[in-house]
Amino acid sequence: MTATDGACLRVSGLTKRYGALRALDNVSFTVRRGEILGVIGPNGSGKTTLFECVSGVMPRDAGTVDTLAPLFYLPDAIAPWPAQTVGWALHFVEGYFAAASGLRDAVIASLSLPSLLDQRIGELSKGQRKRALLAVGLLTSRPIVLADEPFDGLDLRQTREVAQSLRSFARDGRTLVLSIHQISDAARVCDRFVLLSGGAVRGEGTLDELTARAGQATLEDAFLALT
């Protein structure tokens, strides 16, 4: 992988087993700089395992992960520092990960967090917590952010707002890899897609490429046809 081919993250032959179960089977895909890549798959398809193996949180059995820039993995279903306020958590992440100056205010404004800053994380609703966590991920200043189910728990309005916000960060040079099980959400925000099913990649490409390959009109139909 070189800086000139546009790729900033390349996953090759990634395999992960849990005993006899092959959670990931020879998974390979490429992420391009500044894009939003959606990893789409039903529950249990291996999306979280893939993200944990790519980020190094979990050891992999085989395969390589090449990256041109540091990445940050934002797990799903976590409620870190539940006794602390959102404002404090962002302040901590800003200092701990040495966030770029001014990024905190931009992230807070972009994700509509001002009203949540004094609330404890443990007391937030699922959707509020998801937005606060996205802020944590974006505040780390890492060029590549892997977010597991970033729209889970958000209502339609929030989903659109967050999607808009993620697009804006991608335009500013951040590369986002999102694991999404709601295909309609993925179609709304992602530039390209990796279709994951049963721990294996069933397709990779833009919406047009995938629908053309599957001979279907929509991403949902293409997903069903290819997996």
Added chain:
Amino acid sequence: MRSLRSPRACLFAKEWRELMSSRAWWVMLGVMGPLVGMSFISAVTAYGELSGVNGTAAGVGEAFSPLIGIWAPTFSACELAAAFLLPFVGIRLVSGDLQSGASKIEMQHPLSSRSRLLIKAAVLMCGWMLATLAPLIGVVLWMSYGGTVYTPELSTVLAGHVLNAGLTIALAAAAAALTEHPATAAIVTLTVTVGTWLINFAAAVNGGWWERAARLTPTAMVAEFQRGLVRADLVMVALALIVCGLAVAWTWLRLGLSATKRAQLSVAAAIATVIVVFAATRVTASWDASESRRNSFTKSEEAALAAITGDLHIEAHFAPEDPRRSDLEHNAFRKLRRAVPGVRIEYVSATSVGLFEQTSEHYGEIQYELSGKRDVSRITTADGVLTSVLTLAGIGPPPELDAEMFRGHPLAARPRGAAVIYYGVWPLAVAALAIMVQRRK
């Protein structure tokens, strides 16, 4: 809010904040007051009565030292807190991050997981030191009553409890890292604590290897420090166990390691610790920090013992549960081992109680052997042992110097104000602080 730029400073501030948010810590802090207060008040009361309060037993306190009369019982409350309260605070701090998912975020920072764990341990130790304010208030109260403080012995007691807290923190961290749920970690920690008590119990019944192992348990270690004795072997063992606990915790907290690799590293840490512990048992250096030299013979007696040449071998025919054996060990052999590091002492018995051995010809004998010469005695006091050894060595009794006699610090005082401070002011102050801190945004 000011941004802390050093990741370590950020993490320390975060861990401290998490500790302050932990109800477990506030409960421990709140309980420490009454717990220490009860020990301190009863210790001062007993000390005062034996020193002549209300006309009782005047003069007995002449042999009294605050180390045994006040500091040991007062600080013993710390041992209880370290065994039953501190583990939960430690588990809360380590497991909390694992349960909430915070560790998955924090561990993606290049700061090593070792540094992160050490910061956690340091914060826990700072929290423990704050809790230790309770017995330190006792020191101030004691001085206000006119009591004397001999800094080396008080520092030794404090150091023993700090080491014990370090052991607890390391154990709690390892348990929290190894298990998936805090409740399981708590069970593991308490199991280890109870396990060390079982070793002590087995030692009292069986002697032998159990007795040797029991000398290395946290309870035995704290007891030595509370007697004012700093033993290099115990310090080494405690430090090795602390490092081992933290190493195991570190191994299981690191990201991206397979379970097999974690298990291998943990076993390697355990093996290294066992080696260090065995090596430590060969170390005999110790320092008697007590003002009364309760762990040592007098300087003249030590000088006389130092003149002994040849191998000194002692066989004491007492069963493990025979109280004379305990007297002999604690009052005489402990001093002899320090004065004559090469001495070889063996206990011989056919049973654990000794009740049915009383009729045996040699039961109750202490057999001395030095360079082929033998002597037998049944005296279990320090003076008796010293006389036997010196006689066998052909060395005359050392002079009894008045300057070497510890005259004690009797103090016929009542624990004025202690109940108000420990049972009233302390819990109220802790509760008020807890509410204030918990409300902080």
